[in-house]
Amino acid sequence: MTGREGAVAAARGAIGARFRLHGRDPVFGLDCVGLAAIAARGGGFAGAIPADYAIRGADPSRAIDSAGLSRAVPAAPGDLLLFAAGPAQFHLAVMVPGGIVHADAMLRRVVERPGPPPWPLVGAWCFEGED
Template identity: 55%
Template sequence: MSALELARGAIGARFRLHGRDVAHGLDCVGLAGLAYGAQVPRGYALRGGSAERIAAVVCAAGLVRAGDARPGDLVLFRAGAGQLHLGIASEIGVIHADAGLRRVVERPGVPPWPELARWRREH
């Protein structure tokens, strides 16, 4: 299955900080790990992350920086002051673990957060 299909399969899962599976809940890092089949870190705070640290983990998982936008890309956003957020690009918007809605959702349209980087698997 593609990263996009795996992310779409998690829609409706509850939000859980440091969550790593659909049954018990996911956060944005857990959703990214699920979609790309990668081990992801634990023990981080909801705020105060480093874009450089995230880039290093993503690249270590075998993803490469993407220059253009495609469905299935892993996207890093600045969601607020000191808050980074990951999502999976879709044909209609972005799939992400929404802490406010308390579940994984597919948000249509252009995401409201500034995009910092995007990655994908090379085939």
Template identity: 55%
Template sequence: MSPGERTVAAARSALGVRFRLHGRDTEGLDCVGLAALALRAAGVGAPVPSGYALRSDNVARVVAMIEAAGLVAVTDARAGDLLLLRAGPGQLHFAIQTEDGVIHADAMLRRVVERSALPWPVLGRWRPEGD
């Protein structure tokens, strides 16, 4: 199984887990917790920030954290990619690319869901180096 396939499988294993801000386990996840869970399955030891607000617009800080975890920016879409999205004014969001959509921790639906359509602009995409 490739790192991307492991990432998607781990994200899918969290479908239905309730949304919880700063959640880091299957008792509750936010988008950062879901990304960390999925990337760990691919062998990426992503640093997991805490203490952040639901709204943040510090793109440079987030990109630095992603790249410090050993992920590289890419332009082609592939299942398992980590996506950084603009979910609203002043709000950044992570999702995991799937074969035909994304998996993310949806604050409005209060759980981890898989969607076939992406309702937000993609600011960037990353994957483990060499994947």
């Protein structure tokens, strides 16, 4: 299994977990960073995931770059996607075949959303060393 396949499997394995701000454990709840951490571990990434961060603020692209992920152009299933969800508000999701998996605050759970995402894409990252 490739890193991207592992990330897709891990993200899909979290579907149904409840939404919880700053959540890192699917048993207790996940936010988009928690879901990204689960997908990263499933993809073989062993870097540190931030525990304290602001929901709104500056573009987090630099922080993702410095965490050890490589930019993905074009994005592929298993990659981490960063969206501009609102004014100075960003959201992470994992690309899967046919859509994304993300922690949906409105639905209060992790879901798979088919089709194109509704937010502008800021950037995409793959696990270092991926093809």
